Amino acid sequence: MAKLKKVMAEHLSKHRFEHCLRVSDYAVKLAKQNGLDQQEAALAGLVHDYAKERSQADFLAKIDATGLPADLKKWGNPIWHGVVGAAFVQDELGIEDPTILQAIRLHTTGGGHLEMTTLDKVVFMADYLEEGRDFPGVETARRVTDESLNQGVFYQLAHTLSYLASKEQVIYPKTFDAYNDWAQYLK
Template sequence: MNREQMIESVKAQMPEKRWQHTVGVMETAVVLAERYGEDPARAELAAILHDVAKYWPIAKMEQIIRDQRLDFSLLAHDKQLWHSEVGAWSAEHEYGVTDQGVIDAIRYHTSGRVGMTKLDKIVCLADYMEPGRDFPGVDRVRELSGESLERALVAGFDSTISFLLSKEKAIFPVTIEARNDLIQQLREAE
């Protein structure tokens, strides 16, 4: 499947507003990749597919997680996390993506993970701060993204965690671990 066919397929699976978000993530991921020395084509590919499963029925996502033996721990957490795991599966099995780094960047774009690769960081951050995003703190994340992927992601995770705490929602442990790992990376770089 070529790039244009992939774009048309993904676009057909979501509302126009979400597609505009995806375009913003694509553009932001390419800019960040160029700034931080990652392959822009890989960043764009992950961005194209990052929300491919976002609007799939919850029952379909749950079935794929169970049938394909994906990360069962997600089932105990917010359903908003499921699309990243299912999207990674779709990228590989329905779109023929063979680059494990791209698949992982899709898988971890909502939660992060310990040991995030540069591509993981770029796609996660691009999703968080693309130009269509407008919420308290996003401008600070954009500003930090010019200095450090790690500092920008910590600020993004802090904002997300604070929001979830204010709503008395559970926090996916992988996100806390990812944040702490980024803090450690920043300390070691000092």
């Protein structure tokens, strides 16, 4: 982990690197609560935003090089840094574990309740709840997630969707799909 932290620090601003350290810590807390391997959670949390500060040109080239669907190109950094970011983590950090790579891929948009592993949910929630986050409702979100990881995932999806809609932002279809799937499963 020490070497990985050094590489992360070299690729990210101080602010973003420190966020990654806090996500790693919060992922360990959630791993303990949910019977998940803590090392795996710490690692996935640390590297989840590895590609966040790459250029648009880098992402577009990676989409071509890895054979990802070309329609991804119409999105932008918020979607790419997870979905395409996993390929940078694999190629540049040498992390091959498919469970870690999937957690990175899903960390922004989530996935349906059958699609997400416990690790995916832990990274998704740790990114939202790490100790540096202070959006309105974060305390409620932490409480809900302490009681139920699944309810926490749904809380985040519902609140992120309403937030994006209130800002009249485009919404990635998989974010909608994930929301609908969790709503049907949990209600």
